[in-house]
Amino acid sequence: MSASWLFIILLAIPTAGAAACLAARTPAAALWTVFAGVVLHATTALSAARRVLALGPMASNGEWFLLDALSAWHLIVMALVFVPASFYAITYFRDETASGALSLRLARRFGALWFGALGAMTLVLISNNLGILWVGIEATTLLTAFLICLHRSPTSLEAMWKYLIICSVGVAFAFMGTLFVAASASRTLEPGDALLWTKLLDVAGSLDRVMLEVGFIFLLVGYGTKAGLAPMHTWLPDAHSQAPAPVSALFSGFLLNSALYCVLRYLPILERATDYSGWAPRLLVVFGLISILISAAFIIFQHDLKRLLAYHSVEHIGIITLGFGLGGLGVFAALFHTLNHSLCKTLAFFSAGRLGQVYGTHDMSRISGALRAAPLWGLGLFASLLALIGVAPFAIFMSEFQIAKAAVDDAAYVPLALFLLGGGVVFIGALRHVVLMAWGAPPDGTRPERACSCEWLLVWLPLLALLGLGLWMPHSLYDALSQASAIVGGHP
Amino acid sequence: MSAWIDGVLVTLILTNLAVLGSSRLNACIRIIALQGVVLGLLPILVGEGAPTIRMTLLTAATMGLKGAVFPWLLLRALRVAGIRREVEPFIGYNWSVLAGLLSLAASVWLGGRLPMPETARSSLVGPVALFMIFCGLFVIVSRRKAITQILGYIIMENGAYAFGVVLLEEIPVLVELGILMDAFVAVFVMGVAIYHIQREFDHVDVDQLDTLKG
Structure with a gap:
């Protein structure tokens, strides 16, 4: 073909x-x-x-x-x-x-x-074509807006409106950024080629540096809004908590990553144009750390299960961004973390959605004894939340460990300390929620949930994958990650 | 042609100030429509020589969408949802215009520091684009009604569009059409959303959309 x-x-x-x-x-x-x-x-x-x-x-x-x-x-x-x-x-x-x-x-x-x-x-x-890239991201916003309020209620409409406005405005910033990047190539490239990623990367050394840097700031803020980087993340908890669970899983599992992917495309261009000065990666480190710390604060005091998971998304997107910012092993680990987080977070939202149906609420104070009331989904939530907060030997622990190692290699001790602080706060804060939800007696009137065999696959396959990847990385996966991280690194 | 382009850019500035100072929603929508028509002239003006098919197509699409379809959609949303016609700003009209003038000064200063490429047909375009982004953001945050947030979004989008047309000689026509298409769908989706919000809440005041927090 x-x-x-x-x-x-x-x-x-x-x-x-x-x-x-x-x-x-x-x-x-x-x-x-x-x-x-x-x-x-x-x-x-x-x-x-x-x-x-x-x-x-x-x-x-x-x-x-x-x-x-x-x-x-x-x-x-x-x-x-x-x-x-x-x-x-x-x-x-x-x-x-x-x-x-x-x-x-x-x-x-x-x-x-x-x-x-x-x-x-x-x-x-x-x-x-970076213009088409932008068109695609804007299209995802518009197409998914009505998925949030599939079941119409005042809160779901509120979440949908915030999502629509905040993300559209953010993505308009990214549009300006795209134009700035294209303008930076006006001296070196034919006008028709100025939006082609491959051409821009080839001539990155002779692009106008100021225009490029201004453009990258616009792009990072714009696509970062869609990716859920703090402090532009305010739409995210609302949208994730109000959408039906499959949609939340999709949002958290890939919508955020697709926006971050757009930032990644610009990273090698910036690095080459600035002689690998590390200017753009440093911005990523800052945004990543802000996201980790802000989400940690919200995770401690969270009452709603799906909002808790949403703040976990902000945290993990922050960790991924931090990894990309650190460079070297960090890029490899961040790409690995992308896979781990997506696998784990989809499972977490699956479980949260079904538990919500069993208990009739997402209020964590009213969810107790989940392991008894709905054994399969209780287990799914319990295990996926443990994995999300970085318990070994799940793969998320491994990729976070590699990101920490990348920070040590880079002698970036302040980011490392803040990363560990945020991770520690999330660990303690979320563990409390997990234990309270998993054990205890289920409230009266919840009917035990019987799951069919195909639902067992939905829970066990990702869990086993996360366990397996935490213990052993297949050669083909290693190879794929190395190839992908070489592109982000931008070294010819 | 450069004088004409500058004329268009100045008109864009004036329309924004008019939106900031206007108290009626209908008037705001009509001013934005005018802005769209003027914006549509840009692709023809920046081209050298006789207009090509590409320019004519873009001009027609821009004028048609931003000058006719958007206002029609918005006015219809106003009518169908039965929204009151006052703008109801959080910040008064005089202060809004003053804020607009201040952001204009800031944009001129900021835009002047950008190294514009030689292909740019007008040195005004950087400041104007930044000003329109500031203005759009200001309209979004300082007005109570959801529909004014759409207007703010359109202003931002127009600013970015003007920037692209004047600064870059030739964006492939497919990309431009994709961008216009997205803007159209955005306004359409937002219009539908407003209708549903009005039906559910009986108002479209965004300051009352504050149930979700924490």
Whole structure:
């Protein structure tokens, strides 16, 4: 299959899937269409990623599209979030489709927007044109806004409006940043090429440095808003807590990463243009640390389970950003952490969503004895929260350890101290919540949840993967991470 | 042509100040529509020689969307949702205009320090773009109604758009259309959102959307 066909297929599957969902006859059919389409898309994406990792980057259509190791890595993470989340949506909405709470109209809308989000994120990952990259990110905002208020309530509408406005304004900043970067190339590149990532990277040494730096600040603030970096994260807890659980899992598992991916694309250009002065990575370190510390403060005093998980997302995006900022091993570890966090956080939101259905609330003071009331999902929440706060031997511990090691290698002791402080506060704060929720007696009137065998897979597969990756890293994974981190590092 | 471009940029500044000082929502929407039409002239003006197909297409798309479709969508949202016509600012009109003038001064100072590339058709464009971003942000935070937040977003978007058109000789037309498309969908989605908010809450005052916190 030629490269251009591959890109067309990757974009055509979500489009066709969205159309099929709009024509679905029953709510269940719409949800199964979503699952089938997403699996098909994931298969294509994974085979493309494998080919890129083995044979090198693919470009096509006049360099509009590019798939290199960095985007291939993100495609893999995206597939690992979308496939389970789409399956989970079927089980999560099962009662609602049976009772008619999820009407055909809502199910169609859910399916079409879900495919739309998949398509927009794919567009972000495969485009070599930085303008199209921006168009893709803005499209994800617009397409996912109505997923938040799928079940209309005053709070979900409030969350949706904040998400829409804050992210649109943020992304408008990123647009200015994109233009600044293009303008910095006006002396060196043909006008039509000034937005092409590959061309910009080639001539990075002769770009106008001031324009580039101004542009990067705009880009970091803009895409950082969408990625949930503090202090621009204010939309995130609201949106994550109000959206239905599959949507929260998608937001936390990949929407944030796709925005951070855009910042990553600019990092090597900045580094080359400034002779590896470390100016841009230092900004990332600052934003990463602010995110870790602010989220730690909110995690201690949190009452709502899904908001707790949302602040964990801010923390982990901060850790990933910190890793990218530290450079060297830090980039490798941050990319590894991206996978670990996405696997773990989707599981956490799956469990939180189902527990919310069992208890009828997300208020943590009213959730107790989760391990007895809903053994499977209680276990899922318990284990995933332990992994999230960095308990060994889960893979998140390993990647956080590597980031700490990168800080030591870099002699960045102040960031290291702040990182450990934030991590420690989160550990203690969240552990208290976890213990109180997992043990104790379930309140009267909760009916024990019986899970079907396929739901066991949803919980155990990610858990085993996190355990396995914490103990042993396969050679192919190591190779993929090395290739992707070499691109972020920007060394020729 | 450069004098014409400067004329357009100055008009953009004036329309923003007019929005800041205006007390009626309908008037604000019409001023933004005017801003969109003027903005649409830019692609034709920056080109040298006879207008090409690309420029004509962009001009038509910009004018059509920002000058006609956006105002129509917004006025319709006003009517359908039955929103009161006053702007209801947190910060008074005179202070708003004063803030606008101050941010204009700041933008001129900041924009003057940017090394503009030789391809830029007007040295005014940097300051104007920054000013429009400040203005848009100011409208978003200083006005009570959700619909004025959309207006603020459009102002920001217009500023960035003007910056791109004047500064960069040739952005591929597909990218430009993608950007316009996104702006259109954004305004559309926000308009629909306002309708739902009005139906659920019976108002569209964003200062009362404060249940979620912590």
